Amino acid sequence: MSPLSSPAIIVPETLADALASLAELGADGTPLAGGTWIMRAPLRDEPMAHAYVALGRIAELRRIKISAKRVEIGASATHAMLAAALERCDDLAALRNAAAQSANPAIRHAATVGGNLCARRFPAPDLATALLGLDASVEVADAAGSERLTMEAFLAARGALGPGRIVTKVIVERTGHRSAHSRLPLRKAGDYPVAIVSVAVRLDDADRIVEARIAVGSVEGVPRRWTALEEALAGQPIAAVDVAAIARPRADRFTGRDGVEAPGWYRVHVLPVLVGRAFAALTSAAT
């Protein structure tokens, strides 16, 4: 595409039409959701696509369905829609707070769940980090059908989602875990967080940790679980355990990325404090 020509924008009303357009365009076509990542492509020295297929008019992609067993979140739900929809879902406080605290109000009304998961080389996605901690799954569709992936598998394959494929929804099973989200933002509103820690914990009747899932975002290129800490916390009484102290010698499992906002070593250095805060939020929410 010449730098002077504008990309084509196709605005389908149904999912089937969107998938058909993307199949026809192949490598020339890209989904367009809130546009908050795409609009900054020139700042990242990335080319614009030849054609965008806008997802915003497809009603089924904006739906959020909440039942006692699970929450299904359409890929075009915005951060603001998600935060509001989860107002009473205290078990999903991690996801609610991730959606409510990311970026700034204007961005939260435009940026979508699908865009948060699919923006390539975006190392600081609050929602993807929270969804990894909540062990969510992701539905991906193309013109031939759909498949469901675990968040872990999705994040590993994200760069290779491939032309013609879109995320249609995210599914979070409600399994009785408590959850919390902790992030270290920069001073300037709207900038990306230095580090993100999102936790989901299941307790036994004596309030000992049966399972802890701890997801870390923004420290490395892609969010991932802190398994060494998860294992060390299993069996510990949640009210008495010093999570930050147990985390400190295990922070070296991460290799921090250097960025304009913070050097890599600093992102790793703040992790024990952030995870300590997330666990404190879990226990204070329960009292």
Ligand SMILES: Cc1cc2nc3c(=O)[nH]c(=O)nc-3n(C[C@H](O)[C@H](O)[C@H](O)COP(=O)(O)OP(=O)(O)OC[C@H]3O[C@@H](n4cnc5c(N)ncnc54)[C@H](O)[C@@H]3O)c2cc1C
């Ligand atoms: C100044 C600023 C600060 C921000 N701070 C934060 C922050 O602190 N935390 C945070 O989480 N987010 C933050 N964001 C928002 C972030 O850009 C979005 O969360 C997200 O990455 C993009 O969502 P979007 O809907 O705008 O996607 P778009 O920009 O429309 O798309 C992003 C990418 O995803 C692809 N895509 C979008 N939807 C789909 C789909 N359904 N299936 C397949 N591919 C799809 C697009 O093709 C494109 O490649 C910030 C944004 C800005 C501008």
